[in-house]
Amino acid sequence: MKKIIGIGAVSLLTLGASLALVGPGNSALPQVEPAYVKECGACHIPYPAQYLPKRSWERILGSLDKHFGENATLSPKALQPIKAYLDSHAADSAAGNPRIMRDVAVNNTPLRIVEMPFWIHIHHKQIERKAFDTPKVKSAGNCAACHKGAANGQFGDDD
Numbered sequence: 013m014k015k016i017i018g019i020g021a022v023s024l025l026t027l028g029a030s031l032a033l034v035g036p037g038n039s040a041l042p043q044v045e046p047a048y049v050k051e052c053g054a055c056h057i058p059y060p061a062q063y064l065p066k067r068s069w070e071r072i073l074g075s076l077d078k079h080f081g082e083n084a085t086l087s088p089k090a091l092q093p094i095k096a097y098l099d100s101h102a103a104d105s106a107a108g109n110p111r112i113m114r115d116v117a118v119n120n121t122p123l124r125i126v127e128m129p130f131w132i133h134i135h136h137k138q139i140e141r142k143a144f145d146t147p148k149v150k151s152a153g154n155c156a157a158c159h160k161g162a163a164n165g166q167f168g169d170d171d
């Protein structure tokens with residue numbers, strides 16, 4: 013697991029900052045855009061921006077009227093800070109982690125984190141497929157079913 017330890021650390025850095033738990037000593041950490049947490053954390057956890065490339069977020073934001081069977085449309089005004097936030101924190105942004113982009117073909121635009129090679133690599137090596145189909149988990153995208161700290165961007169061994 014050595015290779016991917018950095019991933020958890022990065023998610024902590026970028027999402028953990030929004031936590032009330034984070035003391036003033038960490039105030040230099042980047043903030044998660046509140047509009048993102050509010051609008052995109054309403055039905056599921058606010059998925060970490062750094063787990064998908066910019067082009068994926070763009071496509072997701074461009075088709076919110078048909079969002080995984082839901083209508084998650086936002087006004088252009090509401091969308092603006094979310095777009096800016098995802099763009100500046102995506103996997104292939106300056107704030108991203110090159111490891112997350114590993115093995116993602118340039119012509120591939122995954123719409124789910126669970127389609128990202130890094131995610132598949134971590135999970136399918138260690139976890140039996142059927143673990144994702146239990147009634148409790150329902151869907152592999154339901155990160156919080158297994159990662160207690162998911163809503164706060166924490167995916168480390170103890171979360």
Ligand code: HEC
Pocket residue numbers: 051052053054055056059072073076079080081082083084094123124125126127151152153154
């Ligand atoms: C009305 C509810 C709703 C809202 C609001 C919503 N989503 Fe979703 N989203 C869903 C559903 C339902 C799924 C599919 C869940 C599944 O199958 O695991 C999903 C899945 C996703 C996934 C794929 C996760 C994965 O790896 O499987 C991403 C990424 C995502 N949403 C991003 C967003 C973003 C960005 C916003 C804000 C602009 C947003 N969502 C707002 C309902 C919503």
Ligand code: HEC
Pocket residue numbers: 013016017018019020021063125126134135138139143144149151152153154155156157158159167168169170
């Ligand atoms: C069925 C349970 C399950 C689901 C659902 C799940 N994971 Fe995991 N995840 C695991 C297990 C088990 C590990 C390996 C244990 C470990 O090393 O942390 C892991 C490891 C990880 C790691 C590596 C952590 C580290 O040590 O650096 C990341 C990042 C991660 N998952 C992200 C996600 C994201 C994002 C989602 C949702 C899109 C998700 N997981 C959904 C079970 C799950």
